[in-house]
Amino acid sequence: MATAQQSDEENLSGSGSDVIDDSNSDQDSDEETDIQLFGKGPCKYYNNKGCKDAEKCSYLHMCRAVSMDFNRMRVLKKTLRVRRLDDGKTVWVWYCTLRRKWTKYGDKDSKGKPGPAKSDDIENQFQLDPAGSYKFTAGAETFEIKFREMRQVAATRKRKVTRRPLYRPKVSSVAFGLQNLSLNDKPKWQFEGDSGAWHDFRRSDETPTGCSAGSEEIERKYAQNPSDGMAIKVKGTAYKLDFQAMTQLNLKTKKARKIRRV
Numbered sequence: 001m002a003t004a005q006q007s008d009e010e011n012l013s014g015s016g017s018d019v020i021d022d023s024n025s026d027q028d029s030d031e032e033t034d035i036q037l038f039g040k041g042p043c044k045y046y047n048n049k050g051c052k053d054a055e056k057c058s059y060l061h062m063c064r065a066v067s068m069d070f071n072r073m074r075v076l077k078k079t080l081r082v083r084r085l086d087d088g089k090t091v092w093v094w095y096c097t098l099r100r101k102w103t104k105y106g107d108k109d110s111k112g113k114p115g116p117a118k119s120d121d122i123e124n125q126f127q128l129d130p131a132g133s134y135k136f137t138a139g140a141e142t143f144e145i146k147f148r149e150m151r152q153v154a155a156t157r158k159r160k161v162t163r164r165p166l167y168r169p170k171v172s173s174v175a176f177g178l179q180n181l182s183l184n185d186k187p188k189w190q191f192e193g194d195s196g197a198w199h200d201f202r203r204s205d206e207t208p209t210g211c212s213a214g215s216e217e218i219e220r221k222y223a224q225n226p227s228d229g230m231a232i233k234v235k236g237t238a239y240k241l242d243f244q245a246m247t248q249l250n251l252k253t254k255k256a257r258k259i260r261r262v
Contacts, residue, residue, distance in 0.1 A: 084165065091166040092126075094119040094145075096152050096159045117143075126163070189218040191248050192258040210235075222261070 043059035045051040051061065067076045074081055095102040106118040117136040125134040126147055134145045145152045145161055152159040190198040201218055204210030212233040221230045222243055229242045238251045241259060248257045 091168075092119075092123050092163050093166050094122045094161065094163055096161050098159075102162065117145075123163075187215070187219050187261050189215040189222075190260050190262060192260075198260065219261075 041059065043051050043057055043061055046057075046059075046061045051057050051059075068074070068082055069076055070082070073083060094105045096105065097103070104119055105122055106115050106120075108114050116138045117134070122134050122145060125132065130147055132147060134147075136143055136145075141154055143152055143154050150161045150163075152161050189201045191201065193199055201213060201215050202211060203214030203217065213230070218230065218232075218241065221228070225243075227244055229240055229244075232239050232241060240249045240251055241247075242249065246259050246261075248259050250256070
């Protein structure tokens with residue numbers, strides 16, 4: 001966390017790589033020239049030195065290989081801006097530069113003492129007024145985080161500030177469903193009848209007309225491998241349950257019914 005006792009702003013080292021340019025120079029083939037003159041293909045100048053017609057060009061401006069600067073949110077060597085769309089569930093975290101590294105506001109220092117400004121408090125103020133600022137004190141000195149400039153300023157020093165989304169690892173739909181089931185919840189497996197109504201799988205293999213598996217047996221098999229399936233018998237007829245396609249297939253007539261896990 002930045003305080004009065006810390007050194008002036010350190011510039012982070014790092015430079016984005018140049019844009020890879022696999023377009024040809026003025027020695028392009030006749031075939032490519034014909035496309036530029038008569039076709040509606042991509043503009044061959046756009047990925048080279050730039051198209052002088054800019055937005056008025058009648059050909060497609062398509063980026064091939066590009067490098068992006070996520071701090072400035074721009075595509076290098078292009079007049080293109082980058083933005084990250086918020087899905088409404090994003091948790092934003094605030095950092096400042098300290099000893100050539102990004103340090104989260106509110107993190108503890110080497111002595112175990114938390115910083116005077118918390119990331120959540122900064123984000124709350126930013127949501128109220130993105131063009132405003134957030135002030136806090138450390139010792140006898142007052143600091144101000146200016147949102148437009150993305151700078152933390154004091155009487156004699158400045159530091160870079162950034163706002164980044166908290167990384168959330170992607171969870172598969174299967175894992176998400178499993179992790180949201182409490183120990184007391186027992187999923188039910190159902191099949192769709194001819195009328196469109198859903199019916200529970202109920203084990204009743206003690207009779208010739210019963211089903212050889214109920215929801216519990218199907219769930220155990222599903223938990224072992226959600227990408228697999230299992231064979232069952234209903235009224236003596238063989239069926240195959242496909243967990244990926246979520247279907248019940250009659251192995252004799254090849255008729256399929258929908259199944260679901262609720």
